[in-house]
Amino acid sequence: MKLKAISALLLVASFAQADGGKVQFQRQAGVFNITLFSTPATVRAGRTDFSVMVQNTADKSSVLDADVRFHFTQRSANSIASVSAPARHDQATNKLLYAAQVDLNATGKWRVEISVQTKRDSALVTGDVDVEPPEPPLLAHWPYFVALPIVALLFALNQLLKRRRRAVNRR
Amino acid sequence: MESAATAAFESWAIDARVVALLLLTAVVYLRGWLRGRRLLRDQHDALRLAAFMASLIVLFLATESPLDAFDTLFLSAHMTQHLLLMMIAPPLLLLSNPLLPMLRGLPKGFVKECLGPFLTWKPLKLFFGWLVSPIPAFVVFALSTVLWHLPVLYELALSSPAWHGLQHACFFWSGVIFWWPVIQPGPGKPRWPKWMAIPYLLFADILNTLLSVVFVFSGHLLYPSYGIVRAGNLSALEDQSLAGLMMWIPGSVVYLVPAFILVMGLFTSARMETTTAPERVRRTKPQASPAWSRHAPLFRRAAQAVLLLLAIAVIFDGFRGQQVAALNLAGVLPWIHWRALSMLALLAVGNLFCLACPFMLVRDAARKFISPKFRWPHALRNKWLSAGLIALYLWAYEAFSLWDSPWLTAWLITGYFAVAVLIDSFFRGATFCKYVCPIGQYHFVVSLVSPREIAVKDKATCQRCHTYDCIRGNEKSRGCELYLFQPKKASNLDCTFCLDCVKACPHDNVGLLAVTPGKTLLSDAYRSSIGRLSKRTDLVALVLLLVFGAFVNAAGMVSPVMMWEHGVHARLGVHAMPFIVGGFVVIGAMLLPIATFRLCSVFNRNIELARRLVFSLVPLGVSMWAAHLLFHAASVWTMAPVAWLQVVILEAGLLFTLYTAWRIAKSSTMIFLPWASVACALFASGIWIFFQPMQMRGMMH
Numbered sequence: 091m092k093l094k095a096i097s098a099l100l101l102v103a104s105f106a107q108a109d110g111g112k113v114q115f116q117r118q119a120g121v122f123n124i125t126l127f128s129t130p131a132t133v134r135a136g137r138t139d140f141s142v143m144v145q146n147t148a149d150k151s152s153v154l155d156a157d158v159r160f161h162f163t164q165r166s167a168n169s170i171a172s173v174s175a176p177a178r179h180d181q182a183t184n185k186l187l188y189a190a191q192v193d194l195n196a197t198g199k200w201r202v203e204i205s206v207q208t209k210r211d212s213a214l215v216t217g218d219v220d221v222e223p224p225e226p227p228l229l230a231h232w233p234y235f236v237a238l239p240i241v242a243l244l245f246a247l248n249q250l251l252k253r254r255r256r257a258v259n260r261r
Numbered sequence: 262m263e264s265a266a267t268a269a270f271e272s273w274a275i276d277a278r279v280v281a282l283l284l285l286t287a288v289v290y291l292r293g294w295l296r297g298r299r300l301l302r303d304q305h306d307a308l309r310l311a312a313f314m315a316s317l318i319v320l321f322l323a324t325e326s327p328l329d330a331f332d333t334l335f336l337s338a339h340m341t342q343h344l345l346l347m348m349i350a351p352p353l354l355l356l357s358n359p360l361l362p363m364l365r366g367l368p369k370g371f372v373k374e375c376l377g378p379f380l381t382w383k384p385l386k387l388f389f390g391w392l393v394s395p396i397p398a399f400v401v402f403a404l405s406t407v408l409w410h411l412p413v414l415y416e417l418a419l420s421s422p423a424w425h426g427l428q429h430a431c432f433f434w435s436g437v438i439f440w441w442p443v444i445q446p447g448p449g450k451p452r453w454p455k456w457m458a459i460p461y462l463l464f465a466d467i468l469n470t471l472l473s474v475v476f477v478f479s480g481h482l483l484y485p486s487y488g489i490v491r492a493g494n495l496s497a498l499e500d501q502s503l504a505g506l507m508m509w510i511p512g513s514v515v516y517l518v519p520a521f522i523l524v525m526g527l528f529t530s531a532r533m534e535t536t537t538a539p540e541r542v543r544r545t546k547p548q549a550s551p552a553w554s555r556h557a558p559l560f561r562r563a564a565q566a567v568l569l570l571l572a573i574a575v576i577f578d579g580f581r582g583q584q585v586a587a588l589n590l591a592g593v594l595p596w597i598h599w600r601a602l603s604m605l606a607l608l609a610v611g612n613l614f615c616l617a618c619p620f621m622l623v624r625d626a627a628r629k630f631i632s633p634k635f636r637w638p639h640a641l642r643n644k645w646l647s648a649g650l651i652a653l654y655l656w657a658y659e660a661f662s663l664w665d666s667p668w669l670t671a672w673l674i675t676g677y678f679a680v681a682v683l684i685d686s687f688f689r690g691a692t693f694c695k696y697v698c699p700i701g702q703y704h705f706v707v708s709l710v711s712p713r714e715i716a717v718k719d720k721a722t723c724q725r726c727h728t729y730d731c732i733r734g735n736e737k738s739r740g741c742e743l744y745l746f747q748p749k750k751a752s753n754l755d756c757t758f759c760l761d762c763v764k765a766c767p768h769d770n771v772g773l774l775a776v777t778p779g780k781t782l783l784s785d786a787y788r789s790s791i792g793r794l795s796k797r798t799d800l801v802a803l804v805l806l807l808v809f810g811a812f813v814n815a816a817g818m819v820s821p822v823m824m825w826e827h828g829v830h831a832r833l834g835v836h837a838m839p840f841i842v843g844g845f846v847v848i849g850a851m852l853l854p855i856a857t858f859r860l861c862s863v864f865n866r867n868i869e870l871a872r873r874l875v876f877s878l879v880p881l882g883v884s885m886w887a888a889h890l891l892f893h894a895a896s897v898w899t900m901a902p903v904a905w906l907q908v909v910i911l912e913a914g915l916l917f918t919l920y921t922a923w924r925i926a927k928s929s930t931m932i933f934l935p936w937a938s939v940a941c942a943l944f945a946s947g948i949w950i951f952f953q954p955m956q957m958r959g960m961m962h
Contacts, residue, residue: 111333113490116489116490125489125490130422131420131421143492149494150491150492150493151493152265152268152493154268183272183274183330184272184274184330184334185269185272185330186265186268186269186272186492227904227952228948231905231908233423234905234908234909234912238912238916242916242919245919245920245923247378247379248374248375248378248379249928251378252378255378255381
C-alpha cells in the first residue's frame with residue numbers, strides 16, 4: 091500500500107528537469123567559456139529549459155559558484171518583448187549546469203544575453219535563438235495517444251483468439 | 262556547490278514515470294514471489310528475489326543516476342549506461358526466473374482474460390521460442406549493438422530524447438533476448454545443452470572486442486557531438502578511448518566469466534539445477550480484510566472529528582477571513598485539496614470521504630436528543646432529488662463563482678450541516694445520505710470503479726446466518742442505515758463505508774475487501790435496496806448527469822468557452838450571466854445526455870440494455886473528474902504541468918469504458934458501436950478541453 095501511495099505521488103509530482111540538450115551556441119568571454127543548451131532541441135514558443143555551462147577557458151574546469159542570469163529580448167516593428175530569469179544549479183539535473191525555465195511567447199529570433207558573475211570575474215555574452223511556432227498539442231503529446239490504437243488492436247486480437255478457442259472447443 | 266565531483270554526484274535525473282514503473286514492477290514481482298513461495302517453496306528462493314530487485318536497481322542507476330545526466334557530455338558515461346542496460350540488468354532479470362512470479366503477481370482476471378489468449382497462442386509461442394533460440398537471439402543482439410553504434414544513428418539518439426529512449430529500450434530488450442539461451446529461465450525444461458552457451462558467449466565477446474577496438478584505436482572522433490563541449494581535462498578523443506575500454510574490459514568480463522563457470526561446470530559434472538520435485542503447499546482461505554479494518558469504527562470517529570474541525574475552520578475563515586479565495590481556507594481547502602484528495606482516495610481505496618463525513622458526526626450527535634419518527638416519502642425514494650441538486654450545484658458553481666467566494670462557500674457548508682441534521686432528525690435511517698446528499702451520490706457513482714468494497718468474506722457463512730445483524734443491527738452496532746443487506750449487496754452503490762455492518766456482524770464476516778474495479782458494472786443482478794440497474798431510470802439520469810457534468814464542469818473553465826460566455830453576456834446585458842451559464846449546463850449536462858441516450862436506445866432496440874450501457878460510461882466520467890481535479894490540485898501542489906498525466910488518465914477511462922460497454926453488449930458490434938462513439942466523442946472533447954488554457958483556481962495570479 092505504501093509503495094502504491096509512493097508511486098501515485100511520484101506520478102502526480104512528475105516534473106523531471108531536462109537540461110542539457112542541444113547546444114545553441116558557445117562563446118568565449120574573458121576567462122570564461124560559456125555554452126548555452128536548450129531542451130527541447132528545437133526551441134518553440136512556450137516554456138523551454140535553457141541551461142548554461144560556465145567553464146574556465148584555461149583548464150576547461152566547470153565554474154560552480156557563479157551568478158548567472160538570462161535576458162531574452164525580441165524587437166519587432168512596434169514593440170520590444172523581454173524576459174529575464176536567473177539560472178541556478180538547483181533547477182538543473184546536471185549540477186554542473188545552471189538552468190532556468192523560460193517562457194518565450196513569440197516566434198522568431200530572440201537575442202539572449204547571458205551574464206556571468208563570480209567574486210573575481212564577470213562576463214557577458216550574447217547570441218541568437220530561433221523560436222519556432224509551438225507544436226499542436228496533439229503532436230506534442232503523440233506518444234500518449236499511440237497507446238490507444240495499440241490497446242484497441244490488442245483487444246481485437248484478444249477477442250479473435252478467444253472466439254477461435256471457443257470454436258475449437260465446440261468442435 | 263563544493264566541487265565538480267560533488268556536483269556530478271548530485272546530478273540525479275529522476276523521472277517520476279520511470280520510478281513509478283519500476284516500483285510497480287517490483288510490487289508485482291514481490292506479490293507473485295510471495296504467492297509462489299507459499300505453493301512451491303524451493304523454487305522461489307531469496308536469491309531470485311534479490312536478482313530481480315538488483316536488475317531493477319541497475320535499470321534505475323542506468324536511467325536515473327548521474328550517468329544519464331552526463332551521457333550527452335561524456336561518451337564514457339553513455340557507454341557505461343549501455344553496459345548496464347545490455348549486460349548487467351538483463352541477466353539479473355532472467356536469473357530471477359521472472360515469468361511465473363510476474364504472472365502470479367498480476368490480478369488473476371487480467372492474466373486469464375487479457376494475457377491468457379496470447380500466452381496460449383501457438384504462432385506467438387513458436388515465434389518467441391524461435392526468437393530466444395541461440396542463432397536469432399545472437400543476430401538480434403549483434404544487429405542492435407552494431408547498428409545503434411553507427412554514427413548516424415548514435416547522433417540521432419543524442420539529438421532526440423525519443424530516439425534516445427528507443428535506443429535504450431533496444432539495448433535492454435535485445436540484451437534480454439541475448440541472455441535467454443544462456444540462462445534459460447523457466448518455466449519448462451532447458452531447451453539447449455549447457456555447453457552451447459560457451460561458444461555463444463565467446464562469439465559475443467569477439468563482437469564486443471571488435472567494436473571496442475574501433476573506439477579505442479580509431480584515432481578520430483566517431484560522434485562529433487561529443488567534440489562540441491568538453492568538461493574537465495579529458496579530451497573528446499580520450500573520452501572515446503575510455504568508452505572503448507569500458508566496453509572492452511568489463512564487457513569481456515561479463516561474457517567470459519559465465520563461459521568459464523560453464524566450462525568448470527562441465528568438467529566437474531556438477532548439476533546446476535535441482536531436480537527434486539518441489540513441495541506443494543495448498544493454501545486456500547477466504548480473503549481477509551486488512552488488519553486495520555478491525556479498528557475501523559474507532560478510526561472512523563477520529564477521521565470524522567478531524568474533518569469536522571477542518572469544516573469549522575473553513576466556515577470560520579470563510580465568514581471572518583480575508584475574502585480572497587487563494588488566501589482563505591474556504592477558497593482552497595474544499596475546492597482544491599479536498600476534491601482532489603477524495604478522488605485519489607476513491608481511486609486508491611474507496612468511498613473514504615463518506616466514511617469520514619463530518620455532517621454525519623453532527624447528525625449522530627443530534628440524534629442523541631431527537632429520534633426521527635417518519636419515513637422518507639415514497640415518491641422521493643429515488644435519486645431524482647439528488648440529481649436535481651447536482652445540476653443545481655453545477656450551475657451555481659460557475660454562475661456565482663462559488664470557488665472564488667469564501668463567504669458563499671462558508672454558507673454552503675453551514676447549510677449542508679443544517680439540512681443534514683434537519684432531514685435526519687425527522688426521517689429514519691440515513692435518509693439524507695441515500696436520497697438527498699449530492700456529494701454522497703457523486704461518491705457512490707465514482708466508487709463503482711474503486712478497488713475496495715465493504716463485502717462479505719465468505720458467502721456460506723451468510724447462508725447459515727439467521728439473525729441478519731448486518732441490516733437489523735444488534736446491541737453492538739446499528740444495522741445498515743441505507744438498507745443494504747450484505748449478502749445481496751453487489752457494489753459500492755449507496756454504501757457510505759460507515760462500517761456499521763462490519764461492527765454488527767457477529768461472525769466477523771464483513772470487511773473492506775479488494776475487488777476488481779468496475780466489475781459490478783458488468784452485472785445486472787438484483788442489488789439490495791437498489792434493485793436492477795436496468796430498471797432504475799433515476800440512477801441512469803444521475804450517472805449521465807455526473808458523466809456529462811464532468812465535461813461541462815471542466816469546459817466552463819477553459820478560455821474559448823469563457824470567452825463565448827462573456828461574448829453572449831456582453832450582448833444580453835448586465836444580469837444575464839447566470840442564465841447563460843444555466844443554459845450551458847442544461848444543454849451540456851442534461852439535454853445532450855438525454856438526446857444521446859434516446860439515440861443510442863434506438864440503435865439498441867432495448868431500453869433496459871441501453872440503461873445498463875449508460876453505466877459503461879462511468880469510468881470515462883470518473884477519469885474526466887480525476888484528470889480535472891488533479892490538474893487544479895497539482896497546479897497548487899507541484900506547480901508543474903500535468904497535461905501528459907491528464908491524457909493518460911482520460912485514456913485509461915476511455916479504454917475501461919470501451920471494455921465495459923463491449924462486455925455489456927456481449928460482443929455485439931451493433932449494440933456496442935453507438936456507445937463507443939459516444940465515449941470517443943466525450944474523450945475527444947476532454948482532450949480538447951485539456952489543451953485549452955484553463956483558469957487556474959485557488960492560486961494567486
